[in-house]
Amino acid sequence: MSDSMQLWSILSAIGVLTGLGLGFGALLGVVSERFKREDNPLVEQIDALLPQTQCGQCGYPGCRPYAEAINQGDALNKCPPGGEATIHALADLLGREPEPLDGDAPSEAKVAFIREAECIGCTKCIQACPVDAIIGAAKQMHTVIEDECTGCDLCLDPCPVDCIDMLPRSSPLTQWQPVITPSPDLIASDQQGTPGGVHAQRV
């Protein structure tokens, strides 16, 4: 009698747990199918760290495709505009080892400039610009909107008359910062007799 009771209790426990397992498994399965996300949130995060110049120097057509490729396991060091800072941020995010940059980091921010007298109005650069920063029409002079240009230099190659230059970007006056002169390298004994020993009268 007690034997059958024991067996029954064991069997019922197994049955209940199996039932729970199956039930929750089915629920998880249904939910994952029902609320499936098309986009990968990790790709979004990687994309947010990339500089969005859409320059294609990584070999992919834009920053988002490169973000997808990184998610698939591509190297982190193919983004020259981002430089070391981007590589470290990506390595932090993905828990990978940072690698040295593949290629040369740009020395300064650039902006495309069309020598307007030489422009023949072929619209080739307009088609190449990934951020619609060039305005103009067929057989009309083109020009670059400086604020929108990301300095990707994708417009240089298509230009048949080589009238586009990459110029250093001018920074507005509001971003001016006074130059801090480093204190002269004196040795400690030279400091004697320096004034300024007025200590604050504490409140």
Next chain:
Amino acid sequence: MPSAFDFPGGVHPPERKQRSNQVALIDAALPSRVTLPLQQHSGQPATPCVSQGDGVKVGSVIAKREGMISSNVHASISGVVAEVSATHISIDGDGRDEWFRLPPLAWQQAEPQALLARLNESGIVGLGGAGFPTHIKARVVEQHAIHTLVINAAECEPYITADDLTLRHYSNEVLEGAQIIARLCGAAQIIIGIEDNKPDAIAALKQALSNGQPIAVELTVIPTRYPSGGEHQLIKKLLDLNVPSGGLPADVGVLCHNPGTLLAVLHAVRDGQPLVSRVVTLTGEAIAQPGNRWVRLGTSVKELLEQAGLNHPGLNPAALNQVIQGGPMMGSPLRTLDTPVTKLTNCLIAATIAELPPGPPESPCIRCGECESVCPVALLPQQLHWYARAQDDAQLERYHLSDCIECGACSYVCPSHIALVDDYRDAKHRLRQQHIETTKAEHAKHRFEFRQARIAREEAEKQARKEARQAQSRRTPSSSASASSGETDLRGLRIAHAAAKASVRKAEKNLARVAQQDPKQPLDDLETQLATAKENLNAAELQLTQAQQQSPPNPAPSKESP
């Protein structure tokens, strides 16, 4: 009468105000040429509206405000425009000093809109140092209820006496200007905060207050301690209100104005005279006739100091070492004297080397904690120092770097002579730069996405036209072969279409929400996002209709067979 409350920290640097507050306020000589920078205020620079060779009178608008936060610039002498460049406008004077004034306004009767328009036209900005356009500050009442207007006459920095002298000479006018602003923003009371080291100004104010004022004015004399003139510190001291971190005084219902600004407000409203001159303190051991002057904006600093006896043979007291614009604690040394006086120049210190000696070389931080006890914002300056040098941005944010008012009290007491404020300014600049970079990247991303969507839509349109042409030429739909795949295609397209519709709605909602929250901020990016979503929707719609036309209305036999 509220008793004086206290803010933490503070220092007592040598005041040295006697050098410039002994003589009366006088007019500086009319300059023969002025150079007016287009940016003399916070926000966007103004846009020139005159060209070379134009004749101007004193008070003619020469550059108009551009964008949300900006201010007009006016000619400060009469004459001919000599140069218009991207950064400044120069005017050669004719010496006649002819004025162009706007019609006077009776402020007691005038509509608030008319008063605001007048402040806007007159190019009034905060003359205390930040240069925030006054008409924008007055419009804060649209978002916050203001109960108190504080007149910030503390003038806590050493050397500077411009507000002191302004109050001695124009106490009635300053109070009238305060009444205008208080009426504009609906404040119920006005409090004057003034340090006890200005007995003459206090006496003049008491005299003026005995006449009676429409809105109650209270004079609160506070003990002298640097930096009691900081907006947040003064509000704490006078009203015991804590302005929240990253907030404005308006968040606690207070508006702060400098006496000089209020005087300029009165001149603009009562006399129709725009902001073309200001009071500047000329002081320092290197000039023979220190004092305060009414200076036309755009006057060269060199000319001004020479009038006050700089490098004067016979009079010259000592050799000039450096000229500091602003006070010794927060001001910046001028690299060249060929620079104009702007709306923000409140003081010029021509200092000798003995007066303001260069700081001794820096030693390592010994963690004495002196800086922490003098910080008026109760930050931890030494922690900030370490993190700023290590460029640890996350920690800088955690230790509230952005709340630092750069008063220089920590640098002043540092026994290791570390230029702490320089570190903070540097770090703040770096963080600002990073922020600009990320917003730019975000903007470029949206434009790129919009372009992708537009190209996709154009592709879909092209495809649709091609199909239509083909269908017309053949007239025999041959879609039976791909019926089953067409059906799944159709379903996929319907889902894509619904998703695109949802994303358009989401973008619209987002835009409306942000626009309602803060109508001032630029919405370009959100608008681009909405446009992108719309393009995607268009493309999806095209593909869907095209697929629907292609696939025949459901295969009939399957339904009829049973």
